[in-house]
Amino acid sequence: MRERRVNWVCTLTAVLVMLFLLAPLLVIILASFTPTPLVTFPPQGFSLKWYANVFSASNNFISGLGNSLKIGILATALDVILGVLAALSVCRYNFWGKNILLNYFTSPMYVPSVAFAFVLLQVYSQIGGIPGPVRIFIGHFIIILPYIVRNTVSVLHVFNWTLEDAASSLGANPAKVFFQITIPIAKPGILAGALLAFLYSFDEVALSSLLSTPKFITLPIRIMNYMELTFDPTLAAISTLLILGSLVLIVLMEKFIGLDMFVK
Amino acid sequence: MKAKKQAFLLALPAGLGLLVFFIVPMTYILIRTLAEDGFADFSGFFTDPFYLNILWTTVRVSLVSTAVSLLLGYPTAYFIARTHSRLKSVMMIVILFPFLVSAVVRSYGWIVILGTNGLLNQFLLGLGILSEPLKIVNTETAVVIGMIHLLIPYMILSLVGVLQSIDPNVEYAAYSLGAGPVRTFCKVIFPLSTPGIISGCVLVFTMSMTSYVTPKLLGGSKFRMMATMVVQEINVNFDWGAASAISYILLATILAVQVAVVLTTSGYMKRMGGGKNA
Numbered sequence: 076m077r078e079r080r081v082n083w084v085c086t087l088t089a090v091l092v093m094l095f096l097l098a099p100l101l102v103i104i105l106a107s108f109t110p111t112p113l114v115t116f117p118p119q120g121f122s123l124k125w126y127a128n129v130f131s132a133s134n135n136f137i138s139g140l141g142n143s144l145k146i147g148i149l150a151t152a153l154d155v156i157l158g159v160l161a162a163l164s165v166c167r168y169n170f171w172g173k174n175i176l177l178n179y180f181t182s183p184m185y186v187p188s189v190a191f192a193f194v195l196l197q198v199y200s201q202i203g204g205i206p207g208p209v210r211i212f213i214g215h216f217i218i219i220l221p222y223i224v225r226n227t228v229s230v231l232h233v234f235n236w237t238l239e240d241a242a243s244s245l246g247a248n249p250a251k252v253f254f255q256i257t258i259p260i261a262k263p264g265i266l267a268g269a270l271l272a273f274l275y276s277f278d279e280v281a282l283s284s285l286l287s288t289p290k291f292i293t294l295p296i297r298i299m300n301y302m303e304l305t306f307d308p309t310l311a312a313i314s315t316l317l318i319l320g321s322l323v324l325i326v327l328m329e330k331f332i333g334l335d336m337f338v339k
Numbered sequence: 340m341k342a343k344k345q346a347f348l349l350a351l352p353a354g355l356g357l358l359v360f361f362i363v364p365m366t367y368i369l370i371r372t373l374a375e376d377g378f379a380d381f382s383g384f385f386t387d388p389f390y391l392n393i394l395w396t397t398v399r400v401s402l403v404s405t406a407v408s409l410l411l412g413y414p415t416a417y418f419i420a421r422t423h424s425r426l427k428s429v430m431m432i433v434i435l436f437p438f439l440v441s442a443v444v445r446s447y448g449w450i451v452i453l454g455t456n457g458l459l460n461q462f463l464l465g466l467g468i469l470s471e472p473l474k475i476v477n478t479e480t481a482v483v484i485g486m487i488h489l490l491i492p493y494m495i496l497s498l499v500g501v502l503q504s505i506d507p508n509v510e511y512a513a514y515s516l517g518a519g520p521v522r523t524f525c526k527v528i529f530p531l532s533t534p535g536i537i538s539g540c541v542l543v544f545t546m547s548m549t550s551y552v553t554p555k556l557l558g559g560s561k562f563r564m565m566a567t568m569v570v571q572e573i574n575v576n577f578d579w580g581a582a583s584a585i586s587y588i589l590l591a592t593i594l595a596v597q598v599a600v601v602l603t604t605s606g607y608m609k610r611m612g613g614g615k616n617a
Contacts, residue, residue: 082520085414088414089414093433096491096492097437099448099449099451100436102448103444116461160349160352161350161353165346168342176350179354179357180354183357185590185597186365187548187549189565193368194365195364198364216356216360217357217360220353281552281566285573295552314448317441321436324439334432
């Protein structure tokens with residue numbers, strides 16, 4: 076009875092799509108352990124030398140990782156504050172132009188990041204003297220704001236605001252209401268938004284490649300530059316480490332917010 | 340009155356940040372481009388077959404990627420929405436997982452598989468099916484494959500949400516009234532899921548139109564889409580006027596697509612109870 080609902084066409088397609096989605100990732104993981112510079116299948120042995128390459132300072136992968144983490148964490152932290160306040164303003168109050176304001180907060184989503192990157196590049200070149208980290212930070216902080224606003228709004232949208240009134244009528248001051256009622260209820264949305272925003276920043280290429288300076292390069296740009304010069308399994312090794320990182324994240328996500336948060 | 344003031348204060352930090360670092364620069368550079376060269380850069384784009392061809396390539400790749408994502412994503416999403424097995428959360432993880440992995444890494448994976456010395460060619464040459472390696476990387480085919488891989492999770496997630504909200508009893512009702520599976524799909528499930536189809540397609544299409552990494556890594560230097568052309572104009576040709584024109588034309592194109600979709604479907608979406616995130 077249960078299986079009658081899902082016929083074999085759907086099942087077959089679903090299985091093929093899963094394989095298609097996983098194939099390149101599995102190939103990368105296998106490739107990272109091959110001893111030969113050319114990836115072959117089946118692999119001719121086992122080696123960890125490409126991992127050693129990742130950690131050798133001359134390749135700058137680790138410093139790139141540090142830069143990416145710094146930008147991603149700072150931009151996400153700032154945007155969580157701005158984005159949650161912005162989401163509250165459009166959800167808690169009724170006023171004319173509410174939807175226009177929400178669209179304004181999410182507007183960077185509609186702009187191709189390459190276009191925005193180029194605009195910033197032109198502005199920076201007119202002002203001059205802006206250090207590398209700041210150049211990239213400004214771009215990332217704008218482009219990821221919509222993810223936090225949207226995900227927070229999607230939770231606050233169904234929030235029962237009388238809970239706040241109940242808390243204050245029971246004697247809680249506004250700060251207490253905010254931190255003990257509003258924030259805990261909005262938390263799944265804020266966390267999901269923060270996670271998507273951080274990942275967007277961490278993986279972002281178009282902005283970072285136009286705005287980075289030779290001294291300050293983020294990890295994806297470093298990987299792309301490496302790929303242009305040498306195409307060896309060092310790339311597979313660093314990719315495998317990133318895949319592992321994502322795996323840890325998704326397990327944590329399932330545990331703490333549940334994956335249904337991402338079904339739109 | 341007090342409420343209005345509070346709303347204003349809450350909106351102020353983000354509003355101001357966007358104004359200073361986003362709206363003002365975007366507008367300023369547009370005005371400056373127009374003030375310097377008038378519409379020369381823009382008319383240059385629309386009269387040069389080289390640029391028009393890039394726009395057409397971008398639209399074509401995006402349309403094909405959207406169509407294939409929908410065709411493969413729909414049955415997958417339906418399976419996920421309706422299955423009761425424990426597989427469901429495994430499948431959600433499999434869908435979300437590549438979604439969290441950087442586009443650079445995913446393109447690299449496809450190069451390892453599809454490259455001239457890649458695994459696919461090794462396999463086919465080894466079996467003696469081919470005598471010469473297939474050239475897939477640095478062609479449009481590779482870009483489309485990479486694009487579908489990148490974007491199909493977005494399509495599936497948009498569809499799963501809508502399909503889950505369709506009561507299975509509606510399907511049983513159709514069956515019990517004598518409709519076969521095909522008829523039930525065409526007359527019941529498909530119409531009810533259109534909000535998800537529309538939002539999924541718009542999302543995938545616009546993301547594909549503006550994507551940079553996939554065409555750059557899988558298409559090579561001779562394959563050009565709008566986003567990669569912007570960077571090429573800046574870094575290789577040093578033609579900032581052209582880069583500006585391409586940027587704003589790309590922006591205008593995706594805004595036009597979104598406005599057109601909203602205008603043509605808003606009545607329909609309302610009747611279907613969709614657009615809850617709009």
